Amino acid sequence: MSEALHLHFDVDGENFTSAGEASVQVKKALRQMGCPPEIIRRVSIAMYEGEINMVIHAGGGKADVYMDSRTIRILLADTGPGIADIALAMQEGYSTAPDNIRSLGFGAGMGLPNMKRYTDRMDLQSTVGKGTTITMEIDLPQ
């Protein structure tokens, strides 16, 4: 299937202030393409949560967003410490974020569950010591 859109971002892991810039760019691009607002919001929130996670836990990473006529696919890949217990990490309220991140309003243990909630499909692959790859898909109305 031909791709109507591909955006690539390097997410800076050193700068919490700039976290979310890639999500903003995706939001703008989808808006320009005339995507339905509810779809744009779901994509934006899922990607923003992923971006924040990469900055908090993995020292940054790479984000790619693909869109064709049926689906928007978000691919997030980092080379961080990985997730030892994925089922535990997916539980609402479970977080390993440090106190300085909690003081910034994040680290409530809602990131991964939220990414799953806002997308139609989510796949998480992780190897301890090597990194984490998350694929999220949101179907477009046909």
Add this chain to the structure above:
Amino acid sequence: MTIGEIRDLLNAEILSGEELLDHSVDSACGSDMMSDVLAYVKNQAVLLTGLVNPQVVRTAEMMDMVCIVFVRSKQPTPEMLALAKECGIAVLTTKKRMYEACGKLYSCGLGATGTAGEAS
């Protein structure tokens, strides 16, 4: 309720987005935890918070909010105000604490319609 009415009810100062004072909003939420705003909020146009960092503006932007009210006299940084302006978000600050500010707006008709788990 308009953003201008929110300003008046909370004796708030508008720091950015004066052109949005006539903009009408129909619901609001209050939280210092942006994770919870992203998880539980749906279709609220106004965010009341005592948290001050640029991710507050980013979170509001992701949620398509149009107004941020900083409670407890919190002052956003110039960087945050610039970001809010870029995103078309009005920024207010009030001396009132979170409980009173939310109660005041709620009792004057600004509701809360967000429900957990209804995001998609």
